[in-house]
Amino acid sequence: xxxxxxxxFVLSMQISYGQIVVNGTDINKLESGTxxxxxxxxxxxxxxxxxxxxxxxxxxGRNISIAMVDDGSQKKVFKSPVxxxxxxLTNGWELVDFAVTVSENQVDYTYIFxxxx
Numbered sequence: 001x002x003x004x005x006x007x008x009f010v011l012s013m014q015i016s017y018g019q020i021v022v023n024g025t026d027i028n029k030l031e032s033g034t035x036x037x038x039x040x041x042x043x044x045x046x047x048x049x050x051x052x053x054x055x056x057x058x059x060x061g062r063n064i065s066i067a068m069v070d071d072g073s074q075k076k077v078f079k080s081p082v083x084x085x086x087x088x089l090t091n092g093w094e095l096v097d098f099a100v101t102v103s104e105n106q107v108d109y110t111y112i113f114x115x116x117x
Contacts, residue, residue, distance in 0.1 A: 020091050022051045028091060030115055035096065038088060038111040040081035049076070049084045081109040092116050 019026045027036060030053060037052040078084040089095065093113035101108040 020051075020088070022053060023055065025053070025055065027051065027053050028115075032115050032117040034115045036093070036113050036115075038084060038113060040078070040084045040109040040111070041106055042081065043106045047078050047080055047084070049078050049081075081107075085109075085111060088113050 020028050030036075034053070036054075038049060039052070040047060040049045076087075078087065085095070088111070092115070094116050095111060096114050097112040099110045101110075
């Protein structure tokens, strides 16, 4: 019984280390050594996270479309910028640099990650 529970636990850990889909692209399949920029900001207790992995951005006349993290079917919701940081670290991305910018009613976090080899 113990071995069965251990096996289920190990398999569930493997499943959670899966995809990070950004606008239809699984960025975990990018080449080793690839860098990405993750931008997270809090505004009125809401957290928004975008990812720049070097993709071409579309301009629709009003703004540039932003790449959102999703699970393949819907937008990924992060509870905090640290939750986003931990998500990428858990999925095999190495934190290279970060910056925090504070304004009157918004805090911006910029993380630079590198794909681990």
